[in-house]
Amino acid sequence: MKLPFKINLEDKVAVITGGGGVLCGAFAKAIAQCGAKVAILDLKKSNADKVAAEICSTGGYAIGVEANVLDVASLVAAQKEVSAKLGSCDILINGAGGNHPQGTTTKEYLYPEDISNNEGLVTFFDLDPDGVKFVFDLNFLGTLLPTQVYAKDMVANGKGTVVNISSMNAFTPLTKIPAYSGAKAAVSNFTQWLAVHMSKVGIRVNAIAPGFFLTEQNRGLLLNADGSPTARAHKIISQTPMGRFGESDELIGTLLWLVSEEASGFVNGVVVPVDGGFSSYSGV
Numbered sequence: 538m539k540l541p542f543k544i545n546l547e548d549k550v551a552v553i554t555g556g557g558g559v560l561c562g563a564f565a566k567a568i569a570q571c572g573a574k575v576a577i578l579d580l581k582k583s584n585a586d587k588v589a590a591e592i593c594s595t596g597g598y599a600i601g602v603e604a605n606v607l608d609v610a611s612l613v614a615a616q617k618e619v620s621a622k623l624g625s626c627d628i629l630i631n632g633a634g635g636n637h638p639q640g641t642t643t644k645e646y647l648y649p650e651d652i653s654n655n656e657g658l659v660t661f662f663d664l665d666p667d668g669v670k671f672v673f674d675l676n677f678l679g680t681l682l683p684t685q686v687y688a689k690d691m692v693a694n695g696k697g698t699v700v701n702i703s704s705m706n707a708f709t710p711l712t713k714i715p716a717y718s719g720a721k722a723a724v725s726n727f728t729q730w731l732a733v734h735m736s737k738v739g740i741r742v743n744a745i746a747p748g749f750f751l752t753e754q755n756r757g758l759l760l761n762a763d764g765s766p767t768a769r770a771h772k773i774i775s776q777t778p779m780g781r782f783g784e785s786d787e788l789i790g791t792l793l794w795l796v797s798e799e800a801s802g803f804v805n806g807v808v809v810p811v812d813g814g815f816s817s818y819s820g821v
């Protein structure tokens with residue numbers, strides 16, 4: 538990966554949840570290229586190991602660790618392993634997150650006829666509480682719990698930085714995905730809360746709100762089975778002033794800026810949109 542610029546993270550340990558995924562895998566590689574030792578935490582160990590192996594094959598230092606961001610015991614076990622193999626955590630990136638079909642409505646709007654004829658539809662009234670809960674837990678608790686586990690290292694060191702991953706839907710909800718929108722709004726809100734709460738112990742907390750990046754978790758919403766863009770994908774692109782989806786590499790500059798003490802030492806509690814202008818555009 539060609540970095541937009543380089544920062545010095547030698548002697549730092551970074552922990553990246555969801556690091557086996559598309560966006561956070563790219564984050565892990567970028568942070569490793571800046572010299573940090575990287576722990577890639579993921580529910581899918583094989584994905585974490587794959588990213589770690591790529592980093593090690595190019596001269597970096599990384600380990601894959603199986604961890605469930607919703608299971609405190611698994612997070613504590615991961616923390617022990619990271620601490621023993623890499624040292625205490627300086628940088629935490631809370632990347633694990635996503636949506637679930639059971640927290641998603643089929644249509645953007647509810648029409649009167651949908652009530653009497655809802656065959657094959659998930660209307661607002663059919664949303665599954667378990668699906669909604671899954672999404673809230675994964676995104677919100679899945680950010681809070683790893684922070685509880687790893688920020689202790691930072692408090693002990695008197696410094697550290699946390700980067701959460703929010704989304705466009707935190708600013709204005711996106712149609713069809715009430716659970717994911719609400720959960721990411723909670724992540725943005727928590728980012729501000731935590732930045733204030735941790736400000737006396739030397740921990741900065743910020744978030745990145747990516748616009749639309751084609752990854753595994755949104756592929757079904759954005760691409761048809763034949764790989765052509767869905768109507769929703771066309772709509773997104775037409776509402777994105779820059780007229781395209783983002784590439785994961787385009788988040789790296791913001792990430793490196795936020796984790797660099799020299800570059801952003803007085804930046805605390807911000808949620809930075811990286812969205813090609815989507816959140817600024819009213820559609821007119």
Ligand code: NAD
Nearest residue numbers: 555557558559560580605606632633634635704747750752
């Ligand atoms: P992805 O699906 O490629 O990666 C998510 C990773 O999280 C996967 O490797 C998955 O195994 C892991 N994961 C899921 N549940 C977990 C759990 N309970 N414990 C540990 N790991 C778990 O998704 P991505 O697009 O790279 O998303 C990364 C982050 O960016 C997510 O928080 C997502 O909500 C957010 N985001 C993505 C986009 C986008 O356009 N792709 C836009 C805005 C925000």
